[in-house]
Each structure stands twice: as C-alpha cells, then as structure tokens.
Amino acid sequence: MLRRLQRWRAARFEARHPFPEHDWREARARLPLLAALPDATAGRLGHRAWRFAHDKRLSLHPDLVAEHFEFDGPARLALAAQACLLTLGWGERDHHDALASVHEILVLPEAFHRRVEEMDEFGVMHEYDDERAGETSHQGPVVVAYPDLMASGGLDGFNVLIHELSHKLDMGNSLDADGFPPLSSDMDPREWHRVFTAVWDDLQARLARDEATPIDDYAASHPGECFAVACEYFFTAPRTLHDAYPALYDLLSRYFRQDPASEYAY
Template identity: 75%
Template sequence: MLDRLRHWRERRFAARHPLPEDAWREARYRVPLLAALDEEEALRLGHRAWRFLHAKRISLHPTLAETTPFDLPARLALAGQACLLTLGWSHDEHLEAFGNVHEVLILPDAFQRRVEEMDEFGVMHEYDDERAGETSCQGPVVVAFPDLMESGDFSGFNVLIHEFAHKLDLGNSLDVNGFPPLPGDIDPREWHRVFTAVWGDLQGHLERSTPTPIDDYAATHPGECFAVCCEAFFTAPDLLHDVYPALFALLGRYFRQQTLARLPPSGDDARPEHH
C-alpha cells in the first residue's frame, strides 16, 4: 500500500512539474560527467535531479548570492552530480540513501575548522584544517563555491561526490567509517577485506615516502578513503581500475554502474551537441 502511494505521488509530481528539458540539456553541456551518460541514463538522472531540487534545499551564502548567478541549469548540474551516485539504484533505494540529506549550503570560499587529533603516542594535536566541504549525519552538505566550480569533469576531483559519499557512509552510523549500508549481494567481509588492502597499500606508500596511487587524503581516515575512492570511481575510473582493480570491481557492484565505459576519448570533454 505504501509503495503504491509513493509511486502515485511520484507520478503526480512528474505530471505537475515536468522536467525542464532545456535547462537539463544546458546542465549536461556544462558538466562532462553528465554529458558522458547515454540517453537513457541521462533522462533517468534528469528526472531524479529535478525531484531532488524540489525535495532538498539549495542555499547560497548571502555574500555569494549577491554576486554570483546560480541559475536553474547550475542547480540541476549540482543535483545531477549528487544523484549520480545513486543512479544505478532503484528510486526507493535512492530516497532511502539520501534521507539524511536536507540542505546543500554553498560558501564563497574554502573554510577552516579547528581539529583535535590524538597521535599513536597519546599526544593531542590541534590545528586549523582548510576544507572544501563537510557534512554530518543530519547536517547540511557544505561545499566551497570555487571547488564546486572545479568539479564535474574527469580530473579525479569532485567535492559533491566526495561529500555525498559521506552521506551514504552515514546511512548506518553517526560518523563516517568507510562502511556504508551494503546491498545483500555484497558480503561485509569482502568489503572489509578489499578496503583494508587499499588502506594498507596507502599507508605503505606514506611510510616509504612515495607518492600514493590516489589522493593521499584517502590515507587519513577510513571514511575519507571511501569518499576519495568514490570520487575516483566516477571521475578517474581508469586510474582506479589500474591501481586497485578489486576495489574498482567492488564499487561497480555497489553502485551498479560501469563508469569506465563513460570515460571520454583522450582530449574529448564529452560534451553533447549544444543548441
């Protein structure tokens, strides 16, 4: 009964609020990650992103709101990148996964947080950490506007995917730990084994003072490891596939997406024809 009611509500929403196709086309034109989708995926994501904009609050810092236009295509581009994570999941799974998302807050610039951490010897260290984004269990997804503008391509960086990966991670706990709710076809022991191997490899690179295969921020915390690997899965799938093939395959099963197939040819920004 509840499923029928939910589906009826979704059909009614679609009838009353049809997807603005021109704005969605423009959003895809601006964002290579969205432009790389095939037409079926793009249409499904467009409807999901449009619904996301009606269900969640997108807020600009007052200073930013006064100086920076943030039109409907920009908002759809933001929502599209967030919903890209759950594109392979059913509508109900998507709603459940982002049930802890209520607001996306965009700040004019990177921001600082005072951090306290205890080292392996029990000594507490305090420092100011500059951040491009942050979130919490039921708190807003906070992102810095410059980093938002740098997101959306195949460079390996995407602040939205990173922070929304944290929201997935927070689906079963009050803090990020790299262990989100898993579908029935993924054994938690396999998840732990694969991510532990990646974590160990990253720590080994740091101990040897050699460059890490992916962003070394992944080596700071298991929750950050998950978020950085999600960034790479969507925005640098060839890199992740080459350096951590078992993890790439596991994330492919988790997200139910084949991101490597979306990677544009070298030198191609994967933008669709623009009219």
C-alpha cells in the same frame, strides 16, 4: 504495488512540475561528467535530479547572493545531478532512503577552517587548523566551497559534491563516516573490510616510502576519507581507479550497481 505507487508519484510530480529539457541539456553541456553519460542514462538521472532539486534546499551563502551569484535552472540541475549520480543504480526507494538525511546543500564563498584535535600513536593530542573544501554531518547540511564546486564536474578524480555525499551514504548506519556504509544483503561485509584494508595498507606503504599514490593521498588520512576519495575516482576517473585497485573498483561497482569505466564515455 510499490513500484506502481512510485511511478504514480513520479508522474504526478512531473505533471505539476514539467521537466525542463532545455535546462537539462545546458547542465549536461556545462559539465563533462554529465556529458559523458549515455542519453538514456542521462535521461533517468535528469528526472531524478529534478525531483531532488525540489525536495532539498540548494542554498547560496548570503555573501554570494550579495555578489550577484545565483543558481539558474541549469546550475541547480547540475548540482542535483552530481548528488544523484551516486544512487542512480539503485531503485527509487533505496535512493530516497540513502539521501534522506540530506536536507540542504549550502555553498559558501570560500574554503573554511575548523579547529581539529587529533591524538597521535603515542597518545599525544595535537590541535591544528584544517582548511576544508566541504563538510557534512549525520543530519546537518552538506556544505561545499564555491571554488571547489566550480572545479568539480570534470573527469579528473575530484568532485567535492560526490565526496561529501559519499560521507552521507557512509553515515547511513552510524553517526560517523568510518568507511563502512550500509551494505545490501548480497554484499559481504568481510569482503568490504578486506578490500578497503588492502587499499589502505598500500597507500600507507607508498607514503612511508615517499612514493606517489595512484589516487589522491587524502584517502590515506582516515578510513572515511578513503571511501569518499574512492567514490570520487569511481565516478569521475573510473579507469584510474580500476587500473590502480581493480578489486576496489569491482567492489564499488557492485555496491553502486554501476560500471562507469565500461558504460560511460569517459
């Protein structure tokens, strides 16, 4: 009954808002991440992104509008598709629930700064200015910087939208991004903790030895960032993640119910 209702709602939406095939082809042509998807997978993603783009506010900062930047149809679909790629392996209801707290995606002209207070291991509080390409909160907007948005969509392990939307998934069971999102009943929280702890420890050990890390070392700054960076690599450089941390790749593959290293032409 539920699936029939979902299909009816989807059909009703697209009867009112016909899917823009030309815009979707252009969106895929603009981003290697979307172009790499098999056509059947891309078709499902495009229709889900089309509904997402209507349900959420996709906004430009007034300074960008004043400079004559605008979201054309392909740009809106490309942005929405990168957000929806995370939940493409989930059913419609789980997708909707997971992104229910995403009300707006706001694009700013440049990276922005936040004053941060952080306590070190000796209990001393430090304050510093942190430059950020993106930011989100439990019920707040997803905020991304325009230059970093333009640098996303490739197959290189960087994607500011996937990073920030991963934080939204992470916050599904708490107010903070702690690297421990809600898990389905077939996933063991103890395994999740064990696998991520092993990755965290390896990153910390490499940094202590002044060695290069196989994924962006920002993952070693906080458990929530470890999850978000891992998600970036899972979708945009899956073989890099698989080769570096196969147990983590397998864990995320079961979590997202996707296998981009095998299924997509990366």
